[in-house]
Amino acid sequence: MMKLLVLAVVVSMGAVGFAAEPPPGATTCSGCHGPSFMPVNGRASADLSSGMEAFRSGERPSTVMGRLMKGFSPAEIQAIAVWIAEQK
Amino acid sequence: MLGRRSVLAMPFLARAAFAQAAARVLVIGGGFGGASAARALRRTDPNVDVTLVESSPVFTSCPFSNEVIVGLREIGQQRFGYQGITAAGIHMVQGTAVSVDPPTRRVTLNDGSVLGYDRLILSPGIDIAYDALPGYSEAAAEVLPHAWKAGDQTLLLRRQLEAMPDGGSVVISAPANPFRCPPGPYERASLIAYYLKTNKPKSKLLLLDAKDTFSKQKLFMSAWAKLYPGLLEWVSLSDGGKVVRVDASTRSFETEFGSHKADVGNVIPPQRAGRIAVVAGVTDKTGWCPIDPVSFESRLVPGIHVIGDAAVAGAMPKSAFAANAQAKACALAVVRMLGGAAPVEPRLVNTCYSLVAPDYGISVAGVYRPVNGLLTDIEGAGGTSPIDAPPETRALEAEYANAWFKTLTSDVFA
Ligand SMILES: Cc1cc2nc3c(=O)[nH]c(=O)nc-3n(C[C@H](O)[C@H](O)[C@H](O)COP(=O)(O)OP(=O)(O)OC[C@H]3O[C@@H](n4cnc5c(N)ncnc54)[C@H](O)[C@@H]3O)c2cc1C
Numbered sequence: 001m002m003k004l005l006v007l008a009v010v011v012s013m014g015a016v017g018f019a020a021e022p023p024p025g026a027t028t029c030s031g032c033h034g035p036s037f038m039p040v041n042g043r044a045s046a047d048l049s050s051g052m053e054a055f056r057s058g059e060r061p062s063t064v065m066g067r068l069m070k071g072f073s074p075a076e077i078q079a080i081a082v083w084i085a086e087q088k
Numbered sequence: 089m090l091g092r093r094s095v096l097a098m099p100f101l102a103r104a105a106f107a108q109a110a111a112r113v114l115v116i117g118g119g120f121g122g123a124s125a126a127r128a129l130r131r132t133d134p135n136v137d138v139t140l141v142e143s144s145p146v147f148t149s150c151p152f153s154n155e156v157i158v159g160l161r162e163i164g165q166q167r168f169g170y171q172g173i174t175a176a177g178i179h180m181v182q183g184t185a186v187s188v189d190p191p192t193r194r195v196t197l198n199d200g201s202v203l204g205y206d207r208l209i210l211s212p213g214i215d216i217a218y219d220a221l222p223g224y225s226e227a228a229a230e231v232l233p234h235a236w237k238a239g240d241q242t243l244l245l246r247r248q249l250e251a252m253p254d255g256g257s258v259v260i261s262a263p264a265n266p267f268r269c270p271p272g273p274y275e276r277a278s279l280i281a282y283y284l285k286t287n288k289p290k291s292k293l294l295l296l297d298a299k300d301t302f303s304k305q306k307l308f309m310s311a312w313a314k315l316y317p318g319l320l321e322w323v324s325l326s327d328g329g330k331v332v333r334v335d336a337s338t339r340s341f342e343t344e345f346g347s348h349k350a351d352v353g354n355v356i357p358p359q360r361a362g363r364i365a366v367v368a369g370v371t372d373k374t375g376w377c378p379i380d381p382v383s384f385e386s387r388l389v390p391g392i393h394v395i396g397d398a399a400v401a402g403a404m405p406k407s408a409f410a411a412n413a414q415a416k417a418c419a420l421a422v423v424r425m426l427g428g429a430a431p432v433e434p435r436l437v438n439t440c441y442s443l444v445a446p447d448y449g450i451s452v453a454g455v456y457r458p459v460n461g462l463l464t465d466i467e468g469a470g471g472t473s474p475i476d477a478p479p480e481t482r483a484l485e486a487e488y489a490n491a492w493f494k495t496l497t498s499d500v501f502a
Contacts (some may be wrong), residue, residue: 001141007483023134024433024435024457025415025437025455026475027416027420028413029496030495031412032491032495033495036495037490037492063481063488064451064485070466070470071470072435072455072469073452
């Protein structure tokens with residue numbers, strides 16, 4: 001898990017050049033999540049990624065998150081979680 | 089590689105230090121795409137000089153306007169000002185762009201003023217293609233409203249429904265693909281059926297369609313059979329649903345098979361990209377704008393990016409959700425390109441909610457990436473709400489639809 005996380009940070013930074021730039025897909029969360037609906041920004045990245053993974057596998061039932069998360073690999077989910085955790 | 093990395097590491101610093109002035113990005117159209125792009129540009133790089141040109145002082149949202157038509161919401165809840173945009177450091181210009189000169193990178197507005205740009209983003213939405221449906225015109229739309237741009241047209245259709253006596257007949261015509269909001273006509277038909285069932289139960293609703301299949305079809309049709317049996321009738325293309333002419337003087341819809349007279353008629357007409365896209369030379373013969381799916385740059389004119397309904401976005405539908413997602417991806421690409429870097433392949437998402445009744449929501453979702461130059465569905469992801477979901481799930485999705493509207497409109501306008 002820790003290894004994955006470090007890898008994801010390196011991958012996301014390598015891909016974008018500097019830490020502030022979002023990894024692919026990360027800006028789409030704010031289309032639904034915001035201060036008035038299940039805020040995700042600033043939450044611990046480990047919680048975010050395990051939540052997203054649980055939706056992806058179907059372990060946690062959902063109306064829409066499962067359908068969306070199936071479009072991302074575990075590494076992509078990890079990178080998004082790390083970036084979202086840094087947002088205010 | 090090392091050289092490229094170091095350029096990428098400080099694109100803005102490099103520009104700020106050596107360039108004469110901040111890079112200028114001009115955005116035309118302050119709707120879901122354009123207003124989102126302007127904000128995303130500022131957020132990505134506060135040094136970029138962003139100007140947003142919009143014709144109207146107040147934006148009126150199409151999403152949830154079907155609820156206004158049937159009295160479940162008021163039009164004021166659809167309206168959003170531009171104060172938040174100005175507060176975000178964006179130069180707001182109220183006016184209509186009338187011409188674009190790509191060689192000199194200049195845009196002229198209706199008052200004669202001229203704005204220069206380093207990169208231009210167009211999000212003009214749709215124009216009604218009046219010439220594509222015989223009998224339809226701006227004047228005819230005062231009798232047979234389209235209500236496909238929200239505002240006066242939305243209220244006109246609402247007043248007509250309110251004035252119609254019980255036992256009346258409502259006719260809606262839906263166009264062939266592509267058009268703004270693929271599930272929109274069917275959500276509208278559902279909510280009008282809900283209104284009739286509740287207030288004018290002897291009335292009938294006829295939905296004439298130029299297609300044989302439509303978005304979330306199974307979900308809509310099973311809900312109609314359950315909620316509105318005998319009230320709502322859908323006529324497919326094969327069954328003679330394609331409207332070939334309308335007549336406002338008799339409120340009639342002519343198909344290849346016959347003619348239908350309406351007490352209230354709603355023409356959802358054929359559409360094309362907003363006029364300024366044609367003027368800028370970024371539309372092709374289909375009337376829409378082909379783009380590179382990584383940067384959203386026009387395939388026809390360099391330096392101009394197109395997002396939202398006007399763009400040919402492959403498998404992505406023409407929705408407010410998609411326009412917002414594309415805007416954010418486009419803004420990242422534009423900032424990188426201004427810094428001399430290559431844009432990074434985006435991953436896009438769309439979700440369209442529809443209400444079949446106030447407490448009955450359904451959705452369709454998709455995740456997309458560029459494949460062979462087109463935004464393509466990622467297999468195994470996305471899809472519709474389950475066909476056999478219990479009422480609690482439909483109620484939950486109706487709640488999430490409302491939450492989505494609130495979040496999206498604050499993300500764009502607050
Ligand atoms: C009935 C209905 C229901 C819908 N429901 C949903 C829904 O539930 N969910 C969803 O995601 N989508 C929905 N949509 C679709 C959504 O409205 C559009 O996809 C979205 O508005 C597209 O954004 P855009 O930026 O391309 O265009 P718009 O939002 O239309 O913005 C275009 C803006 O550009 C301005 N403009 C145009 N030309 C110029 C010019 N030359 N100079 C200056 N300004 C200009 C216009 O005034 C306008 O404000 C619905 C649409 C309809 C009709």
